[in-house]
Amino acid sequence: MMQQPIASHFVDGAYLEDTSGTKIDVIYPGTGAKIATVYSATPAVIDAALNSAARAQKTWAALSGTQRGQVLLRAAELIRADNYALSVLETYDTGKPLQETLVADATSGAEALAYFGGLAASITGEYIPLADGDFVYTSREPIGVCAGIGAWNYPTQIACWKAAPALACGNALVFKPSEMTPLCALKIAEIMMEAGAPAGLFNVIQGLGDVGATLASDSRVDKVSLTGSVPTGRKVYSSAAAHMKHVTMELGGKSPILIFDDADIEAAVGGAILGNFYSSGQVCSNGTRVFVQKGIKDAFLARLKERLKGVVMGDPLDEAVNFGPMVSERQAEIVEGYIARGMAGGATLFAGGSRNGFTIAPTVFTDVTDDMVIAKEEIFGPVMAVLDFETEEEGLRRANATEFGLSAAVFTRDLARGHRVAAALEAGTCWINTYNLAPVEAPFGGVKASGVGRENSKEAIHHYTQVKSVYVAAGGVDAPY
């Protein structure tokens, strides 16, 4: 049961402990039991991490892209080979069912490392011909030392989604996991070393928000990539601005799913389930505002109720369980509070609403209106708000009436409408007739308050490199005097 790591931090290629930092108890959400203790990084630990990252970055950037790629590809293989143990650890860290973690977390981390490992050798600039034999060439240089700050819902994936492109481009990374889920990233650090990364290239330091804030404002950090809530994003973005640091902000959402009368009902119900209840609703891109066109609403709700009978709650380590607890007691209380506000605000509780330990049953509200709190604020729990609409224009207008813009989906059999609606939705990622698929090949990130920059895909290369232009003159210099 205990999952005590060798030490709290992984710095300069080895575990490092400093028990004078704030104590952080690690709780297994499946039972509420304490499974480990780690300590928040002290200034000495932060210094050691940043200094070793700066050193390692120089050695690493001097390698060829192919050489860097080989290390990432090896790390991907090691993660795949260790998938079971890493998945169990992910379940201990987050409480997500093993049934999910076995296929979603280490797997997705390995895919990111393999993808960017493969890409590393082709990160190049361009040749730009000019008049009279002059030309410009560009190179994509590493940014330097990057800080990654993670949320608690996907600790392995977030560590890898930040490390893979950062390292492929020749940067070093200091990663601070969420204080709720400190365990998984340490294993990724071990694996990076085993794969051949130089000591200090990938450091993990623990801590609460104050450690994240220190990283975001330290002048030795050249880029900050945050996965977290919008309020945290605003703070990190503004302190990064003081030093003109590069940023990637992967923030929250309140994403809409538009289901039209002509939709395939099984696909629409499946999408709404995936987009609300996977990882017990603790997914940034969740489609928590489900707009159902009036003609299909009764059939949609009937089928949703039927399929919710397939929910299996219980010990997340039991592979038959497909729905787990919230990450913490606090998060369970927050979600419970939203359910109470939903009922007090006049919405109809159609399914769920109950709590057992840290687990909140999959909850569906109907008769939800746009102005209700449960339709406006990110809940980050298994609470689906069903709203209805009549016309495409109305559905789109209401779907877009939010400060967020992370994701959105449309379910329809009308091909032209699918593309038209996707084009009009204000979101960084849209799905047509599916939900929440985020393959490493596709850019992922938000518009509006949901973020800046993109993770995954070739796009991420632009966010982990800076371009240098070199003008080469073929003739003499034409000066006025």
Ligand code: NAD
């Ligand atoms: P959070 O914002 O509370 O914390 C995120 C991280 O930021 C943690 O590591 C935390 O310690 C750190 N932090 C807190 N205050 C800080 C500060 N002032 N300066 C620097 N760092 C600070 O978010 P959370 O509750 O851990 O995660 C849930 C949120 O993350 C949700 O809003 C969710 O939508 C979002 N999220 C977004 C994505 C995405 O890719 N867009 C993915 C997962 C989660």
